[in-house]
Amino acid sequence: MTMAVETERDYAKEMRTLIDQATQGVYTSAVVAKELVEFLRTNDPELLEGWLDAQAVHFVRQAILKRDASARTYNRTQACRSVFREAAEEFEKSGDSTDLRSHFLTEPYVISDGSRMLLKDMTADHLSYVADEYAHSAKSSLLREAFLRAVAKRCGQRPVGEVLDEEAVAKIWCSIAGD
Numbered sequence: 001m002t003m004a005v006e007t008e009r010d011y012a013k014e015m016r017t018l019i020d021q022a023t024q025g026v027y028t029s030a031v032v033a034k035e036l037v038e039f040l041r042t043n044d045p046e047l048l049e050g051w052l053d054a055q056a057v058h059f060v061r062q063a064i065l066k067r068d069a070s071a072r073t074y075n076r077t078q079a080c081r082s083v084f085r086e087a088a089e090e091f092e093k094s095g096d097s098t099d100l101r102s103h104f105l106t107e108p109y110v111i112s113d114g115s116r117m118l119l120k121d122m123t124a125d126h127l128s129y130v131a132d133e134y135a136h137s138a139k140s141s142l143l144r145e146a147f148l149r150a151v152a153k154r155c156g157q158r159p160v161g162e163v164l165d166e167e168a169v170a171k172i173w174c175s176i177a178g179d
Contacts, residue, residue, distance in 0.1 A: 011051040068108050068116070075103050146176050 018040075022032045040048035052059075105120035109130045117126060150172050155163045164172075 009047070009050060011047060011054050014047055015051045072107050075107060143177050147173050150176060 018036060019032075022036055037048065105118065107119045108116040109119065109122065109126075110133070111117050111122070111126045112129045122130075151160060151164065151169065154168075154172070160169070
């Protein structure tokens with residue numbers, strides 16, 4: 001008599017396959033995500049639960065990153081507006097600094113060792129490192145912009161796949177990125 005060997009499911013691989021199948025052609029991420037979750041809740045809740053559990057640390061990390069980025073965005077857009085002015089006026093009247101506490105000085109940034117540090121605690125070395133990272137990100141975005149514009153120029157109103165093959169697209173990228 002042969003005994004079946006229990007094997008652990010590869011949740012990441014199974015989910016990647018489902019996601020790849022669901023994202024053929026034009027799609028909206030939010031719609032695909034909703035449909036996949038509904039499908040899995042009905043048809044394979046073990047896969048959904050196993051995959052979510054295996055990814056839990058990643059999801060919490062992403063939530064932290066999103067919160068930090070959101071705080072920076074809020075501060076950039078609100079610092080010069082009436083909201084900040086009103087909060088400053090309220091502080092002058094009542095001494096309540098609650099609305100002022102979550103602004104620039106408490107923004108966290110990733111420093112060279114990978115940890116996060118609040119702006120108020122950073123030194124010139126920390127600030128220079130973070131600024132260099134933003135410069136690198138900006139350069140990368142500009143390269144991608146130039147690449148997409150070059151492809152658009154070559155294709156006009158025709159779909160890229162009708163005008164260019166993989167090799168031609170790679171050549172355009174290399175000509176711009178200098179690889």
